[in-house]
Amino acid sequence: MIELNNISKWYAVGGNRNYVLRDVKFSVREGEFVSIMGPSGSGKSTLLHILGLIDEPSEGYHYFMGEAVHLLKEKQRSNLAKANIGFVFQAYHLIDELNVYENIETPLIYHNVKGSERKAMVADMLDRFQIVGKKDLFPSQLSGGQQQLVGIARSLIASPRLLLADEPTGNLNSRQGEEIMELFRKLNSQDGVTIIQVTHSEKNATYGKRVIHLLDGKIEKETQE
Numbered sequence: 661m662i663e664l665n666n667i668s669k670w671y672a673v674g675g676n677r678n679y680v681l682r683d684v685k686f687s688v689r690e691g692e693f694v695s696i697m698g699p700s701g702s703g704k705s706t707l708l709h710i711l712g713l714i715d716e717p718s719e720g721y722h723y724f725m726g727e728a729v730h731l732l733k734e735k736q737r738s739n740l741a742k743a744n745i746g747f748v749f750q751a752y753h754l755i756d757e758l759n760v761y762e763n764i765e766t767p768l769i770y771h772n773v774k775g776s777e778r779k780a781m782v783a784d785m786l787d788r789f790q791i792v793g794k795k796d797l798f799p800s801q802l803s804g805g806q807q808q809l810v811g812i813a814r815s816l817i818a819s820p821r822l823l824l825a826d827e828p829t830g831n832l833n834s835r836q837g838e839e840i841m842e843l844f845r846k847l848n849s850q851d852g853v854t855i856i857q858v859t860h861s862e863k864n865a866t867y868g869k870r871v872i873h874l875l876d877g878k879i880e881k882e883t884q885e
């Protein structure tokens with residue numbers, strides 16, 4: 661599903677290259693559940709953004725769903741991402757002016773799904789996440805855990821084949837975190853969604869079957885659970 665080869669990312673700082681990722685090489689098969697760990701600043705978010713086609717590497721080869729991403733134009737890349745990738749951010753990234761229902765519905769509008777179908781799909785998702793009673797509330801009226809559930813519901817509404825999550829439980833208490841990890845486990849094992857998550861938690865990392873350890877922008881080692 662994914663192949664990265666010699667991926668590097670740098671920022672130019674005073675004529676020098678400041679490397680954030682260096683020569684990263686790995687591949688992920690459809691249906692895998694992978695965790696990425698590493699100290700703060702080691703390049704985890706940058707790597708996830710590249711995998712999510714939100715950011716571009718400075719160098720290297722990137723294949724996703726049979727496409728050579730490094731050769732695609734901006735518009736083609738964003739269409740490929742929209743059709744296949746869901747992204748869960750640590751800081752929720754919900755739209756404050758929209759209520760829960762509308763936040764979850766947003767990706768379907770981008771996908772040109774028609775109104776009656778959108779209604780059914782959002783209702784189904786609200787039900788599945790047991791947040792039907794919250795549908796008219798705004799993000800500021802929800803707890804952190806509830807906001808993250810809405811963020812995840814939104815990332816899943818268009819049935820992505822790949823779910824990328826950047827410290828999805830970083831702002832949650834341990835019970836809420838565990839609920840989200842269980843949800844990911846189900847999505848992966850029952851629905852076959854490929855998952856790549858960044859986490860600081862050893863315990864959460866064990867939900868993945870492979871753990872990739874990043875250090876200073878390089879893959880330091882990979883372990884199996």
Ligand SMILES: Nc1ncnc2c1ncn2[C@@H]1O[C@H](COP(=O)(O)OP(=O)(O)O)[C@@H](O)[C@H]1O
Nearest residue numbers: 671679680698699700701702703704705706707
């Ligand atoms: N836009 C940017 N310009 C310059 N440096 C950046 C930029 N974005 C990230 N970095 C640097 O890249 C490094 C890795 O960042 P990041 O991928 O966010 O790490 P992590 O998620 O592991 O904490 C950090 O040192 C950060 O300062």
Ligand SMILES: [Mg+2]
Nearest residue numbers: 704705706826
């Ligand atoms: Mg990060």
